[in-house]
Amino acid sequence: MPLEPFKISNPLTLGVELELQLVNLSNFDLTDASSDMLHLLRRANFPGNVTPEVTESMIEINTDIHTNHAELLDQLQNIRDTLVRAGDALNVGVCGGGTHPFQHWSERKIFAKPRFKEVSALYGYLIKQFTVFGQHIHVGCASGDDALFLLHSLNRYVPHFIALSASSPYFQGVDTQFNSARLNSVFAFPLSGRAPFLLRWADFESVYFAKMEGTGIVKSMKDFYWDIRPKPEFGTIELRVCDTPLTMERAAALAGYLQTLCRHLLTRTEPPPTEDDYLVYNYNRFQACRFGLDGTLVHPKSHETLSLREDILTTLRHIEPHAEALGSLAALEHLYTVIHEGSDASYLRKQYVERGGTEGMVDSAIRKFRAHR
Amino acid sequence: MQDFLLISPDLAWPFALALAWIVGEFAHRLIRVPRISSYGIVGFFLASGQSGFLPSVDSGAIMLLANIAFGLILFELGCRINLRWLRTNPWLGVTSLVEASATFAAVFLVARWFDMPLIPSLLLSSLAMATSPAGVLRVVNEQRSSGQVTERILHLSAFNCVLAVFTFKAVVGLWVFQSTGDILHALWNSLIVLLVSAMIGGIFGVAVPSLLKKLGNRGHDATVAFAIAVIILVVLTHTLQFSPVPAALAFGLMARHRRIALSQAQQNFGALGNMLTVLLFVFMAATLEWPMVMAGAGLALVLMVVRFAVKTACIVAFARLSGITSRKGLLTGMALTPLSAFVILLLEQTRHLGIGLMDQMAALAAITLMLEIIGPIATQWALVLAKEVPDTTGT
Numbered sequence: 001m002p003l004e005p006f007k008i009s010n011p012l013t014l015g016v017e018l019e020l021q022l023v024n025l026s027n028f029d030l031t032d033a034s035s036d037m038l039h040l041l042r043r044a045n046f047p048g049n050v051t052p053e054v055t056e057s058m059i060e061i062n063t064d065i066h067t068n069h070a071e072l073l074d075q076l077q078n079i080r081d082t083l084v085r086a087g088d089a090l091n092v093g094v095c096g097g098g099t100h101p102f103q104h105w106s107e108r109k110i111f112a113k114p115r116f117k118e119v120s121a122l123y124g125y126l127i128k129q130f131t132v133f134g135q136h137i138h139v140g141c142a143s144g145d146d147a148l149f150l151l152h153s154l155n156r157y158v159p160h161f162i163a164l165s166a167s168s169p170y171f172q173g174v175d176t177q178f179n180s181a182r183l184n185s186v187f188a189f190p191l192s193g194r195a196p197f198l199l200r201w202a203d204f205e206s207v208y209f210a211k212m213e214g215t216g217i218v219k220s221m222k223d224f225y226w227d228i229r230p231k232p233e234f235g236t237i238e239l240r241v242c243d244t245p246l247t248m249e250r251a252a253a254l255a256g257y258l259q260t261l262c263r264h265l266l267t268r269t270e271p272p273p274t275e276d277d278y279l280v281y282n283y284n285r286f287q288a289c290r291f292g293l294d295g296t297l298v299h300p301k302s303h304e305t306l307s308l309r310e311d312i313l314t315t316l317r318h319i320e321p322h323a324e325a326l327g328s329l330a331a332l333e334h335l336y337t338v339i340h341e342g343s344d345a346s347y348l349r350k351q352y353v354e355r356g357g358t359e360g361m362v363d364s365a366i367r368k369f370r371a372h373r
Numbered sequence: 374m375q376d377f378l379l380i381s382p383d384l385a386w387p388f389a390l391a392l393a394w395i396v397g398e399f400a401h402r403l404i405r406v407p408r409i410s411s412y413g414i415v416g417f418f419l420a421s422g423q424s425g426f427l428p429s430v431d432s433g434a435i436m437l438l439a440n441i442a443f444g445l446i447l448f449e450l451g452c453r454i455n456l457r458w459l460r461t462n463p464w465l466g467v468t469s470l471v472e473a474s475a476t477f478a479a480v481f482l483v484a485r486w487f488d489m490p491l492i493p494s495l496l497l498s499s500l501a502m503a504t505s506p507a508g509v510l511r512v513v514n515e516q517r518s519s520g521q522v523t524e525r526i527l528h529l530s531a532f533n534c535v536l537a538v539f540t541f542k543a544v545v546g547l548w549v550f551q552s553t554g555d556i557l558h559a560l561w562n563s564l565i566v567l568l569v570s571a572m573i574g575g576i577f578g579v580a581v582p583s584l585l586k587k588l589g590n591r592g593h594d595a596t597v598a599f600a601i602a603v604i605i606l607v608v609l610t611h612t613l614q615f616s617p618v619p620a621a622l623a624f625g626l627m628a629r630h631r632r633i634a635l636s637q638a639q640q641n642f643g644a645l646g647n648m649l650t651v652l653l654f655v656f657m658a659a660t661l662e663w664p665m666v667m668a669g670a671g672l673a674l675v676l677m678v679v680r681f682a683v684k685t686a687c688i689v690a691f692a693r694l695s696g697i698t699s700r701k702g703l704l705t706g707m708a709l710t711p712l713s714a715f716v717i718l719l720l721e722q723t724r725h726l727g728i729g730l731m732d733q734m735a736a737l738a739a740i741t742l743m744l745e746i747i748g749p750i751a752t753q754w755a756l757v758l759a760k761e762v763p764d765t766t767g768t
Contacts (some may be wrong), residue, residue, distance in 0.1 A: 024519065026453040026629070032761065036521040040696050088461035089696040091524050112760070356586070 001219070003209045006144030006201055009065075009235030012263055012326070013140035016070055016255050016338045017242050019053055019133040020083070021100055021365075023093035028362040030103045030131065032056035033092045034111060040086045047078040054116045054133050055108040055126060059083075059094075065140070066344040069256035069328040075300050076248040084370045095250075097348065098182035098243025099132050100166030101358040112195050126189065132182040135242040137255045140235055141263050143203025146266070147237050151195055152273035153265045155281055158227055158241055159288035163289040164335060165242035165254055165291045167344035168204040170358060171299050179292030183285075191218070193282075197275040204230070227285075232348040241285075246344045246368045249334060256323075256331025261315070263322040273300055292343050309339055385427050386435060389419050390648075393655045401515075407749035409511050409654045414746060415694035416658030427659050428450040437611060439656040443602065444607035444621040445642050445671045446507045451625020453510075454531045464695035465525070469532040472687035472709075473502045476533075479541065479683045480676055487672050487734075492551075495544040497737060501680050501712065503537035504530035505748065508711030511650060514640050520761035521697050526708045528750070529688075530623065533709075538618055542567050567619055570610055576621035577606050578627020599628070658745055669735030676740055684709050686735050701759055708755035711748025712741065 003247045024031035034056050041050050041318035052061045061079050066072040074301050108131050110120045117325045120127045141147040166179035178184065186192050212218050221229060227241045239258055247253050264270075277300035288308060295308040323329045351364040393415040397408035419426040459466045480501040484494035509530045513523055546563025550556055581602045585595055606624055607617045641647055685706025692702025756762050 023593065025455050032519045033521070035760070036701075039698060086696075088458075090521060091455055091458045091462070091528075 003205050003215070004232050006141075006147065006205075006232040007235035008142060009140035010067070011140055011142045011146070011266070012259055013103050014066045014068075014234075014255050014259050015063055015138040015234075015236070015262045016072065016076065016251060017060060017136040017138075018076075018251055019058050019060050019135075019363075020244060021095050021097060021133055022057050022059060022087075022091075022368060023095060023100075023362055025091055025093050025366075028093070028359040030057035030090060030108070032091065032101050032108075032358055034059050037083075037086055037092060038333075040089060044082060044086070046082060047075055051324065052111045052113060052116075054119070054127060055105075056111050057100075057108060058131065058133060068326060069252060069259070069296060069331045072255055073249065073252035073330075076252050079194040080248045080369065093362075093366040094169060095362065095369045096244040096246040096305070097133060097344070097362075097365050098166070098180055099171045099185075101170030101348070102360050103131065104172065123189070125266070129188070131265050132168065132185045132187055133244040134182065134240060135244045135254065137239045137242065137258050138231065138234060138236040139239075139258060139276050141237060144204070144230070144232065145199065146302050147235075148195075148199050148201060148204060149273070150262055150265060151230060151237050152197060152199065152277070153270065153340075154228060154237075154239070154261070155194070155273060155277050156284075157261060157315070158281070159284045159295065159297055159308060160315065161239060161254060161258070162241050162288035162306055163244075163292045163295060164257070164312065164338055164343065165245050165250070166242040166289070167246055168332075169345045169349055170352070170361070173358065175349070175352075178290050179343060180289045183241065183289050183314060186225060188339065189225045191223055193227070194278060195224075195229060197273075197278065201230075201339075220352075229366055243344070246347065246365055248369075250338070251343070253331040253334035256328035257316075257335055260323045260326055260332065263326060264319045277301070292345055313339060314359065348362070374521060385419075386652075389415070389427055389655055389659075390651050392419070394651050397465050397651070404463065405753075407512050407515060407753050409508060409650065410749045412651055412654035413658040413742070416655035417661055417742060418754055419655070420659035420661065422662035422664075427641050433657060435652070437608065438649065438742045439653050440611055440617050441604050441607045442646075442653035442756050443507060444603045444617050444652075445646050445649060446510055447618060447621035448599065448603045448625040448628075449624045449640075449642070449646075450506045450510050450527065451627075452533050452629045453527050454626055454629065455528075455628065456630060458528065462695055464691055465528065466532075468688055468691040468695055469536075471691065472684050472706075473533045473536045475683045475687050476502050476680055479679050483676055483679050484672070484736075487671075487675075487736075492544065493562045495547075496541060497676075499537050499540035500737070501676065502540065502741075503534045503712065504709040505711040505744075506530045506534055507650070507653065508745070509708070509752055511641075512711075512756070513751050516753060516756050516762045518756040518759075518761040518763075520759060521701055522705050522756060522759040523761050524709055525688075525697070525705045526755075529705070531707060535622065538567065538616065539564075542616075566615055570615040570617070570620040571623040573610060573615065574606060574623030576625045577602055577620075579631060581624075582628055596643055600645060616662070654745070661742050664734055665738040666736040666742050667739075669737065669739035672736035673739035676736060677743060680712075681706070681710060687712070704755040704759045708752040710744060711745040712750035 022031055022033040022037065023029070037059055039051065039054060048064060049062045051060045061083070063072060063075045063079070064283050066075070071119060083094045091206065110116050110127070139150070141150060162180055162183065166180040168180050169175060169178065171181040196208055198208055218224065221231065228237055228239050231238050242254055245254065280298040280300050284297045287297060293309045293312070297306045297308050297311055298304070299306055313337070316335060320329070320332065323332050348361050348365065351361045355364055393412045396415050397411040400406040401408050402410045418424055421427055421429045477498045481494055481498040484497050489497070500745045504526070509526050513527065542563040546559040548563050550559035553559070581598060585598055603621060603624065606620055608615045610620045641650070685703060688706040689699050689702040
């Protein structure tokens with residue numbers, strides 16, 4: 001089936017998907033509760049949309065399409081309150097975080113749905129190991145060409161989003177020394193990484209996708225696990241590198257940042273993206289995963305070494321006029337505090353010390369998810 | 374062989390455990406029967422009343438070990454109970470109260486209808502309220518199940534156990550008062566014993582985690598510490614003639630809710646717990662005698678059906694209100710079938726009061742045997758049908 005045409009949507013509209021953890025409140029391990037949660041949530045009037053994810057211990061929520069940060073935040077908070085109420089009724093803890101710190105992948109159950117069973121048969125243990133939790137942000141684009149332009153212009157900012165959202169320091173019971181260990185799990189998939197450097201939608205559609213489809217490896221865009229991928233049926237690009245933050249406030253702020261950044265990029269005042277920008281891409285991405293805000297970047301054009309923290313601060317200041325125009329100043333404000341107080345990953349590491357172990361860490365994550373009103 | 378065993382009856386128990394374990398493993402692998410069901414069958418056939426392989430179970434040491442095994446299971450159950458859930462979902466508490474009291478009423482009516490005297494009828498009804506926490510927890514752990522049916526059977530069985538012990542002790546108090554006219558003696562033997570036992574357990578629940586925290590035992594396996602504490606607690610309450618059941622349960626509950634240190638103990642208390650479970654279930658069934666089982670079989674069958682029907686109907690009635698489907702409600706009711714471990718230990722404890730209950734209640738022997746074997750199978754099937762057991766055939 002050829003790729004469907006790129007649906008035109010209102011530029012800079014926003015939508016957020018979040019994968020959340022379902023936790024047993026007795027031992028703080030993941031619990032297989034998504035069927036029960038979905039049953040209960042479908043009975044209530046859910047403010048948004050809720051769907052099963054590949055294993056029974058995750059649940060995915062998504063928002064409607066929004067034009068600004070405040071509306072988006074409002075809906076995310078409503079969603080959170082509904083989820084917390086459902087969790088309370090079923091004795092299930094709901095929380096953010098890119099990984100569960102000590103779950104064992106062999107314990108996971110695949111959700112009974114044909115597509116999940118198929119990918120599970122293909123990828124084997126990779127899928128169960130893929131019990132990681134991400135935030136996906138969609139930004140509306142006026143055309144397929146705009147989408148590809150934004151997708152490639154954003155390459156230099158991908159580490160920002162990784163470092164700001166990082167919330168997966170522990171994996172399978174050990175401190176990985178990474179701030180976002182989750183992305184290492186994503187990297188194991190053969191079709192992960194970045195999109196090919198094409199700037200015209202016509203080329204992407206009729207040359208690249210048609211060839212790939214011809215090889216028989218892919219059937220739809222869903223088979224690509226890229227960091228940013230176009231989503232023609234929505235008319236959006238989808239940023240997929242963020243860990244699910246511990247709070248809805250941070251999830252909304254990250255979306256607000258992306259929206260503001262895209263508005264700035266669309267003025268086309270920055271030097272245009274080139275294939276060579278990707279020479280430093282994987283290195284920068286690694287720095288952000290490993291060291292978070294303390295990492296360093298190599299600028300793709302000038303090749304100078306920058307502190308990631310400084311680079312984010314500079315960018316935030318630079319795009320402030322666009323934030324004012326979009327009404328997303330509050331989002332940038334939130335991110336300033338992240339820079340100063342540390343990411344969710346450093347919060348979780350602190351909890352490990354204060355609460356005495358990974359169980360206490362999960363308990364803190366559950367409290368943080370529900371308490372931030 | 375016979376002579377050899379006569380010389381050394383102490384050898385009989387280790388061999389019985391070995392046999393029960395072997396049968397349990399084979400039956401589990403070949404026909405997927407819950408292991409504890411096999412232990413019960415083996416125990417019953419080896420009992421002094423049947424084949425005579427095992428010496429009479431009056432021996433104090435084995436009884437104490439069985440109590441310890443039960444204590445470990447109750448502690449683990451206590452740790453898995455979230456009392457806050459009663460507040461966030463009041464319908465769960467309502468379900469529990471209704472299913473337990475309806476079971477009590479229904480069983481009482483049936484017993485009276487079968488011309489059972491008043492006090493034994495009341496005692497039987499109070500025991501029938503309880504779902505065997507050992508049976509439920511063992512099957513849940515063996516199947517590694519998780520989901521609403523799993524969560525609910527653990528909570529409902531803990532609650533109905535507490536309600537059953539409470540009612541049982543109240544009836545015993547009533548009996549003591551009737552036969553001696555001594556109200557103080559009556560109260561002492563019932564509610565005070567219960568409260569003091571729970572308090573001792575609660576003190577352990579504060580002290581042990583505090584000690585672990587002092588040791589800086591962060592994130593490490595606390596299995597040994599908790600196991601030793603449970604053993605001390607059981608022996609202490611046993612010796613002082615308090616009740617180990619509420620004590621161990623309160624210990625677990627307190628350890629969980631204080632959350633001073635979130636140290637994990639191994640499921641089932643690891644190998645030690647598994648070994649003691651074999652002993653517990655062999656012991657339970659070994660206390661039963663074939664003639665009594667036969668004598669009580671008729672009433673037992675009726676009681677079993679009534680108990681099952683009442684429990685299931687009550688849980689289904691409140692299923693939607695408490696946030697699950699009627700189907701899961703039905704399966705929860707089905708999973709609550711086991712009864713046993715609990716009954717024998719409670720009865721054994723009342724022996725020193727001179728109530729020869731086991732002798733009066735042949736039906737209880739029969740129902741205990743049937744449910745010790747069938748109960749875990751019902752629980753296992755309920756969990757499988759609820760799709761809460763990992764699919765071992767797939768990925």
